Amino acid sequence: MTSDELVNLHGVGVLRCASDGPQLDGEGAALDLIGDAMGRDAQVVAVPAERVGEEFFRLRSGIAGAIMQKFVNYRVRLAVVGDVSHHVAGSTALRDFVHETNQGGHIWFLADLDALDEKLRAAG
Structure with a gap:
């Protein structure tokens, strides 16, 4: 099992x-990730x-x-990284949801870690 790791991207843990x-x-599961992030002083969970x-x-x-409400409440940003196109293709509501959340500063759906960077x- 590979472990989660803390990285610094543009001054953000x-x-x-x-x-x-x-x-x-x-x-x-969200609270477990948030706790781990806060324990490592991370502001974003990818x-x-x-x-x-x-x-x-x-x-x-x-x-x-x-899940998203937990991240917002604890002021930890969430990035779902990877291909979600098969989910989005089957739901107009989900497609709109992904688009709207990506416009904000707290929850993102991104293709890869380069997009998060x-x-x-x-x-910044």
């Missing part, structure tokens, strides 16, 4: 999560898309909202 870690599938539970992408489940460079 980023907890870069390994692809083989536990699923981000509910509030408990989670590979394959670690995000399937229910997250079904907006009606409420999982995405609950660019997002943080632009914000």
Whole structure:
């Protein structure tokens, strides 16, 4: 098992999560990541898309909202990193949701870590 690692991107601590870690599938998993991030002084958690539970992408489940609210409440940014196109292709609502969240400064859906690097460079 590969472990999560703390990296510094443009003066921002980023907890870069390994692809083989536990699923981000509910509030408990979100709190675990937030706690780990805060313990390492990270301001951003970068989670590979394959670690995000399937229910997250079904907006009606409420999982995405609950997880995102935890990150907002604790002021830790969340970046879902990787290809989510197969989820977005099946849902206009999800496509719009991804687009809207990417316009803000707290929750992002990004293609890769280079995109996260660019997002943080632009914000700095």
